[in-house]
Amino acid sequence: TTLFRSGEIIGLRWSDIDWKNEQINIVQNTIYVNKKLYTKDPKSETSKRTIAIPNNIIKLLRKHKLAQNIEKMKLGDLWEDNNRVLTQWNGKVMHPDSLSQWWKKFEKKIGIPEEKIVSLHKLRHTFATLLLSNGDTDIKTVSELLGHSDIGTTNIYVHALETSKRDAVLNLQRKLS
Secondary structure (H helix, E strand, O other), rough: OOOOOOOHHOOOOOHHEOOOOOOOOOOOOEEOOOOOEEOOOOOOOOOEEEEHHHHHHHHHHHHHHHHHHHHHHHHHHHHHOOOEEEEEEOOOOOHHHHHHHHHHHHHHHHHOOOHHHOOOHHHHHHHHHHHHHHHOOOHHHHHHHHOOOOHHHHHHHHHHHHOOOOHHHHHHHHHHH
16 A cells, blocks of 8 residues: 555564554654664654555565565574564665665566656555545545645645546547537
């Protein structure tokens, strides 16, 4: 899911996953400042949140944990155990930009044209927009899922939807004229 900021994903520990209730607890964030990695509280108090995740994601996480445990056993003392879900090859904490770089390479690898490549952060915006566009999810819920401290930040997505709807009607009108 793209509800998370890159630093929240990099900061995610195995102990932050509630396997039984299929939830992820966002309780820390990893940032890079002055050429050093720091793990700290999330961006704001509302960024600390618990998010339900679908069963298929739980299954992927279980497979990933198993693969990581195998790597840990192979590397022995070379493995630096940080209890992180995503790590470097040797268990060390990843740089937050690594995730975005991997995503860009993945998009290219699967054949997405350069002009259509979307940043990982923009996927977060897309996710919010899709939640709001179906009409089944209210803006307060989307704001809480994203960890926004101000619902006004989430309102940006509503305005984008209204503009898109207006543009769609105007485009149709031009085509029919």
